[in-house]
Amino acid sequence: MHKGFQRGKERVIEGALFLCALLSIFTTVGIIAVLIFETADFFGEVSIFEFLTDTEWTPLFANKHFGIMPLFAGTFLTTFIAMLVALPVGLVSAIYLSEYATPRVRNVIKPMLEVLAGIPTVVYGFFALLFVTPLLQSLIPSLSGFNALSPGIVMGIMIIPIISSLSEDAMHSVPMSLREGALALGSTKLQTSIKVIFPAALSGISASCIIGISRAVGETMIVAIAAGLQPRLTLNPLVPIETVTAYIVQVSLGDTPWGTIEYKTIFAVGMSLFVVTFMLNLVSFWLKKRFWQAYE
Amino acid sequence: MKTAFKIKDVNGYYGESHALKDVNFEIGAKTVTAIIGPSGCGKSTFIRCLNRMNDLVPSFRLTGEMLHNGTDIYQKGRDIIEIRRKIGMVFQKPNPFPKSIYENVAYGLRIHGIKNKSTLDDVVEKSLKKAALWKDVKDRLKESALMLSGGQQQRLCIARAIATEPEVILFDEPCSALDPISTSKIEDLFSELKNEYTVIIVTHSMQQAARVSDFTGFFMMGELIEFDETKKIFTTPSNKLTEDYITGRFG
Numbered sequence: 209m210h211k212g213f214q215r216g217k218e219r220v221i222e223g224a225l226f227l228c229a230l231l232s233i234f235t236t237v238g239i240i241a242v243l244i245f246e247t248a249d250f251f252g253e254v255s256i257f258e259f260l261t262d263t264e265w266t267p268l269f270a271n272k273h274f275g276i277m278p279l280f281a282g283t284f285l286t287t288f289i290a291m292l293v294a295l296p297v298g299l300v301s302a303i304y305l306s307e308y309a310t311p312r313v314r315n316v317i318k319p320m321l322e323v324l325a326g327i328p329t330v331v332y333g334f335f336a337l338l339f340v341t342p343l344l345q346s347l348i349p350s351l352s353g354f355n356a357l358s359p360g361i362v363m364g365i366m367i368i369p370i371i372s373s374l375s376e377d378a379m380h381s382v383p384m385s386l387r388e389g390a391l392a393l394g395s396t397k398l399q400t401s402i403k404v405i406f407p408a409a410l411s412g413i414s415a416s417c418i419i420g421i422s423r424a425v426g427e428t429m430i431v432a433i434a435a436g437l438q439p440r441l442t443l444n445p446l447v448p449i450e451t452v453t454a455y456i457v458q459v460s461l462g463d464t465p466w467g468t469i470e471y472k473t474i475f476a477v478g479m480s481l482f483v484v485t486f487m488l489n490l491v492s493f494w495l496k497k498r499f500w501q502a503y504e
Numbered sequence: 505m506k507t508a509f510k511i512k513d514v515n516g517y518y519g520e521s522h523a524l525k526d527v528n529f530e531i532g533a534k535t536v537t538a539i540i541g542p543s544g545c546g547k548s549t550f551i552r553c554l555n556r557m558n559d560l561v562p563s564f565r566l567t568g569e570m571l572h573n574g575t576d577i578y579q580k581g582r583d584i585i586e587i588r589r590k591i592g593m594v595f596q597k598p599n600p601f602p603k604s605i606y607e608n609v610a611y612g613l614r615i616h617g618i619k620n621k622s623t624l625d626d627v628v629e630k631s632l633k634k635a636a637l638w639k640d641v642k643d644r645l646k647e648s649a650l651m652l653s654g655g656q657q658q659r660l661c662i663a664r665a666i667a668t669e670p671e672v673i674l675f676d677e678p679c680s681a682l683d684p685i686s687t688s689k690i691e692d693l694f695s696e697l698k699n700e701y702t703v704i705i706v707t708h709s710m711q712q713a714a715r716v717s718d719f720t721g722f723f724m725m726g727e728l729i730e731f732d733e734t735k736k737i738f739t740t741p742s743n744k745l746t747e748d749y750i751t752g753r754f755g
């Protein structure tokens with residue numbers, strides 16, 4: 209009797225958990241369905257060809273152009289600058305933390321880096337606009353008040369802990385026997401780290417880089433605040449631009465009426481962004497799997 | 505016979521624990537020396553001192569002298585890189601780098617700045633031949649070393665150690681992770697290797713020690729109980745403890 213009650217309770221709990229899981233799956237499917245539906249609607253009015261090849265993005269003006277390229281150029285530019293900052297700094301700190309730092313130093317530095325990751329992005333955005341841009345302007349007088357360079361750099365700083373922490377995990381889990389093998393052949397510590405441990409952890413390290421890239425591509429606040437909201441097909445880091453994500457907030461925050469073509473652009477642009485980050489995540493997932501297989 | 509190592513009053517400590525106690529003996533150049541003894545008696549500790557691998561253990565401390573070719577390995581200011589280059593090591597578990605077979609063997613040369621392709625090709629071939637692996641891998645040098653079997657990986661590690669032209673090669677239970685056929689292939693190597701190198705092997709197999717070595721040292725609880733010609737150790741040991749151990753009464 210008591211046992212039966214216990215079993216019944218287990219069933220209820222199991223059922224509840226299952227429903228929760230189902231709910232999150234439905235939400236995801238729902239979001240994707242809405243995206244696809246609205247995107248299809250959008251392409252009923254604008255041709256995919258124009259969307260992919262037009263060099264101007266002006267859906268909010270009277271003379272409307274729907275070329276996604278300027279937005280992706282902005283995203284590419286800020287992401288590229290961010291990785292230029294985050295990759296070297298992140299990887300060097302990963303090597304330092306994994307191979308050189310004593311456990312005590314590591315236990316101090318790792319949490320400190322993780323604090324960087326916890327700062328709200330809106331704070332980074334204002335930091336870029338009000339501190340980094342003026343600082344850069346004193347070095348580069350031609351730099352506009354809004355530009356790709358400053359938010360790119362700040363985004364890079366934000367991504368450093370992602371790269372360093374995940375790469376450090378990958379390097380740390382390379383078996384000790386490989387370090388001993390390398391040292392026993394007369395390698396210096398630096399040679400061991402760079403020629404043996406780093407390559408051995410490479411797929412884990414690349415996965416961390418891709419997660420960093422996908423974070424930069426998806427980052428919204430910093431670029432919306434400091435990059436300028438001006439779609440422009442350029443690779444010049446000194447002038448105002450707009451990224452894919454910044455456009456989406458811009459339109460979402462504005463008073464664009466429901467059902468208009470301007471409104472539908474959000475979904476087409478959102479869908480494009482989703483496809484790009486989804487592919488990045490797939491690559492990183494595949495790399496990670498390869499990494500773990502190597503040590504089983 | 506030339507002396508390769510002279511071990512004088514060596515004591516080793518992990519923190520407070522006394523792992524090597526007053527070890528004194530000499531190891532001849534171009535001989536095969538086996539180190540035997542029960543688990544935890546300090547065999548690995550001893551052999552890892554010979555190329556200063558134990559420097560990696562922060563708590564480890566050593567007193568006394570270990571002379572190689574007459575100079576103390578632990579002398580202040582000695583270049584550890586140089587020592588490890590002269591005194592190579594092969595570990596218990598094969599530990600090839602996740603690189604190609606070729607790059608594994610060439611690694612030791614590359615880190616010392618040798619880039620010439622034909623020199624590298626030569627050394628890789630010569631080393632793989634000495635390690636009796638050339639026939640198995642000559643057509644797939646560019647393949648990952650991780651594709652090889654355990655026994656082949658271990659021979660690759662031997663080739664990798666040989667490639668830097670050391671004077672001494674240390675082996676810490678090199679066959680304990682291998683099947684009998686791979687083991688006998690590696691055992692066959694030892695008698696070849698001693699023509700050119702001083703070979704020191706830690707082993708748990710008394711048969712292996714008897715088969716491959718010229719000299720044998722028996723350790724127990726950190727002490728070197730007896731060191732002598734292998735023949736003598738296995739037929740007429742002078743210490744009762746040695747006799748008990750080799751006849752399998754304990755350990």
Ligand SMILES: Nc1ncnc2c1ncn2[C@@H]1O[C@H](COP(=O)(O)OP(=O)(O)OP(=O)(O)O)[C@@H](O)[C@H]1O
Binds near residue numbers: 543544545547561563
């Ligand atoms: N890194 C270490 N830190 C602390 N103590 C250690 C360390 N390595 C070994 N010891 C201790 O030193 C003693 C000797 O160990 P060692 O590994 O040299 O034995 P061994 O003869 O090689 O044993 P086995 O046959 O099991 O490999 C043991 O008591 C061991 O617990």
Ligand SMILES: [Mg+2]
Binds near residue numbers: 548
């Ligand atoms: Mg051991």
